[in-house]
Amino acid sequence: GQQVMQIPQYQHVQEGEDFTTYCNSSTTLSNIQWYKQRPGGHPVFLIQLVKSGEVKKQKRLTFQFGEAKKNSSLHITATQTTDVGTYFCAALNSGGGADGLTFGKGTHLIIQP
Amino acid sequence: KAGVTQTPRYLIKTRGQQVTLSCSPISGHRSVSWYQQTPGQGLQFLFEYFSETQRNKGNFPGRFSGRQFSNSRSEMNVSTLELGDSALYLCASSLGTVRPNYGYTFGSGTRLTVV
Numbered sequence A: 001g002q003q004v005m006q007i008p009q010y011q012h013v014q015e016g017e018d019f020t021t022y023c024n025s026s027t028t029l030s031n032i033q034w035y036k037q038r039p040g041g042h043p044v045f046l047i048q049l050v051k052s053g054e055v056k057k058q059k060r061l062t063f064q065f066g067e068a069k070k071n072s073s074l075h076i077t078a079t080q081t082t083d084v085g086t087y088f089c090a091a092l093n094s095g096g097g098a099d100g101l102t103f104g105k106g107t108h109l110i111i112q113p
Numbered sequence B: 001k002a003g004v005t006q007t008p009r010y011l012i013k014t015r016g017q018q019v020t021l022s023c024s025p026i027s028g029h030r031s032v033s034w035y036q037q038t039p040g041q042g043l044q045f046l047f048e049y050f051s052e053t054q055r056n057k058g059n060f061p062g063r064f065s066g067r068q069f070s071n072s073r074s075e076m077n078v079s080t081l082e083l084g085d086s087a088l089y090l091c092a093s094s095l096g097t098v099r100p101n102y103g104y105t106f107g108s109g110t111r112l113t114v115v
Helices: none
Strands: A004-007 A010-014 A019-025 A031-036 A044-049 A055-058 A061-065 A071-074 A085-092 A101-103 A107-112 B005-007 B010-013 B019-022 B031-040 B040-049 B053-057 B062-070 B074-078 B088-096 B112-115
Touching: A004 A085, A010 A019, A019 A085, A019 B112, A031 A055, A031 A071, A044 A055, A055 A107, A071 A085, A071 B005, A085 B005, A101 B040, B005 B088, B010 B019, B019 B088, B040 B062, B040 B112, B053 B062, B074 B088
Parallel strands: A010 A107, B010 B112
Antiparallel strands: A004 A019, A019 A071, A031 A044, A031 A085, A055 A061, A061 A071, A085 A101, A085 A107, B005 B019, B019 B074, B031 B040, B031 B088, B040 B053, B062 B074, B088 B112
């Protein structure tokens, strides 16, 4: 089955610094979704990217989908303590149908005040 | 509207026993998928149901099974529990149409501990 690799596994930043997590696949993805999981919580959907080269922004968060649709990134500008959590990328199984998700291992964002 | 409801929240079982977990999706959502989350393996896809039919299955042994009822509620069952089955089991619901553009909504999960 398809796999998505996510790096880094952990990222320590000072509050106010930027943060980026990267997601890579060896195969072309039909689309990619991003989720955030707070400590002790459950994954919460952030966004879905579908088009090659797509860029979407949500306040301080910027999401990109690579031109070849094999990689994606999430960038957070000026991190805040509320950004703490694990960020996952996930690809839809079975060529884009609603058949479940393959998740990356996630990037744990730790913020030092 | 109500979110995805999973019961029970916590469960302690003994090796060799079986367990049934329940998930009620968001009203109107016809797709329910299940995931296992562990510190070592992360989030792993178990299976996905749509209109009472299993559409896709992850790479788990046959001890893991599930079903979906006509009201879209779903259950998953794990038989002959092993210590390694200790995990957070998450259920996610979606409308189930092709190319959803709103993502999946997860429940709070069931924390299963096998002793």
